[in-house]
Amino acid sequence: MQMVMVLTGLTGNEEIDRQRAEEYCRFAAHKGNIPLSPYLCFHGVFKDELAGAVEGFLAARLMNKVDEIWVFGFEQGEARKKREEAVRKRYGEKGRYFCHPEIGRELLLCAMYSEELIEHLEEMEV
16 A cells, blocks of 8 residues: 555635545545545644644655655646646656546545445455
8 A cells, every 4th residue: 555645725714624635535545545634634733833834844754755645626627737747846756636526426435435445445455
């Protein structure tokens, strides 16, 4: 199993941001990976004025440890091509971009079938 870092765009609405990070982590797990989300791991843990800097430092260290970095967004068409290029430029071969509207059906299925996920993960251990 690979470890993948799950990166999401922030909206400023903590409830939506948390839901999306959780959704994308479920998606990564259903794809047979161990998902790690800096947002879910670090956001809100550090309360002082340097919290953002600490979160950024920890996320940067985590990037060096994971096998892939998955970036999720909503861009389509030409904007998507630019976003994919930016992901490749920033993260190199580790970077992958996923368009939320294109994987929407899969995201829904990931939320519904935890039993199948357990079976899939058990099979991967053999």
